Amino acid sequence: xxxxxxxxxxxxxxxxxxxxxxxxxxxxxxxxxxxxxxxxxxxxxxxxxxxxxxxxxxxxxxxxxxxxxxxxxxxxxxxxxxxxxxxxxxxxxxxxxxxxxxxxxxxx
Amino acid sequence: xxxxxxxxxxxxxxxxxxxxxxxxxxxxxxxxxxxxxxxxxxxxxxxxxxxxxxxxxxxxxxxxxxxxxxxxxxxxxxxxxxxxxxxxxxxxxxxxxxxxxxxxxxxxxxxx
Numbered sequence: 069x070x071x072x073x074x075x076x077x078x079x080x081x082x083x084x085x086x087x088x089x090x091x092x093x094x095x096x097x098x099x100x101x102x103x104x105x106x107x108x109x110x111x112x113x114x115x116x117x118x119x120x121x122x123x124x125x126x127x128x129x130x131x132x133x134x135x136x137x138x139x140x141x142x143x144x145x146x147x148x149x150x151x152x153x154x155x156x157x158x159x160x161x162x163x164x165x166x167x168x169x170x171x172x173x174x175x176x
Numbered sequence: 177x178x179x180x181x182x183x184x185x186x187x188x189x190x191x192x193x194x195x196x197x198x199x200x201x202x203x204x205x206x207x208x209x210x211x212x213x214x215x216x217x218x219x220x221x222x223x224x225x226x227x228x229x230x231x232x233x234x235x236x237x238x239x240x241x242x243x244x245x246x247x248x249x250x251x252x253x254x255x256x257x258x259x260x261x262x263x264x265x266x267x268x269x270x271x272x273x274x275x276x277x278x279x280x281x282x283x284x285x286x287x288x
Contacts, residue, residue, distance in 0.1 A: 099275045109265055111219070111279040154219060162207050162275045163232055166219040 070095050070157055074167035081174050086143045089153055089170045093136040097157030100131055101164065102140050105152040114140070114153075145174045178202040180280035182268050188286045192257050197283045199251045199268030208251045209269040209277065210243065212236070219267065225251065258287045 071094035081087055091102075102114040115122050119133040126145075131138040142149055152171050156164035181200040189195050201208050210222040223233040225243055240262075242254045251270075255262055265284050269277040 101277065103279070108281075109213075109284070110281045111267060113276075113278060116276040156219070158275065160275075161232060162209055162224050162269070162271050162277055163221050163234075164211075164219075164277060165221070168218050 070097060070159070070165045072155060072157060072165050072167035074153075074155060074170050076170060077168065078171045079173070081145050081172065083145060083147060083174055083176050085145050085174075086141070087145060087172070089140040089142070089155075089172075091138045091140070091155035091157075091167055093138075093157050096133065096136065096159075098160055099158045099162070099164070100138055101156050102129055102138070103154045103156065104149075105154060105169070107151060111154070142172075145172075147174045147176055150174050178278070180268055180270055180278055182266075182280035182283050184283055185281065186284045186286070188288065189258055191260060191287055195255045195258055195262075195285060197253045197255075197266050197268075197285070199253075199280055200249050201251055201268065201270030202278060203249070205270035205272050205278075207231075207271045207273075207275070208243075208245070209271070210253045211267045211269060211279075212264045213267065213282075214261075214264045222253075222266075255285075258285075260287050263287045 073092045104112045115129040117131045121130045128141045152169040154169045156166040208225040213219045265282045268280045271277045
């Protein structure tokens with residue numbers, strides 16, 4: 069099955085800094101989503117991005133499907149960005165395979 | 177924005193007891209899922225459900241687990257006889273045909 073690898077596993081930033089999170093897939097995916105898990109455990113859908121680039125405020129994501137990776141950019145980070153970021157992918161079904169996540173801590 | 181609603185938010189139960197976790201998916205979605213996350217670990221797929229039957233399940237989803245859509249709005253996960261290792265956050269999700277999943281806030285299950 070599909071394997072998902074995320075890097076880095078942990079990231080500490082000062083407020084205002086920028087960061088890039090990476091997600092590699094072992095096989096092609098038709099569905100790719102990025103999630104933010106907040107301190108209360110909720111999984112918030114950030115992007116559905118099987119290919120191309122999308123932006124939403126300070127966040128943007130790029131997926132290069134042919135090379136089987138996706139990047140999540142966080143600009144001007146804020147303390148509320150803290151939490152765990154997961155990427156997940158699937159083939160033609162909704163069976164998403166999640167990565168291990170990147171734990172982000174933004175310090176004031 | 178439409179959301180997936182889960183109840184209860186937290187349940188504590190004794191080992192061996194039956195537990196039912198409930199979910200109300202987004203109203204026009206056709207595909208329903210349960211995932212679980214053991215504390216500190218990644219989110220794992222349990223089961224997907226479409227057209228009133230299971231379409232796919234993982235090896236975690238053994239005979240102790242069952243899912244049901246008892247009416248037009250609810251989607252439930254039943255654990256027949258809970259074990260300590262069933263302690264986890266259980267997430268319900270739903271999707272439209274595009275398979276963009278929207279997750280609920282989760283139900284935290286603690287088995288003592």
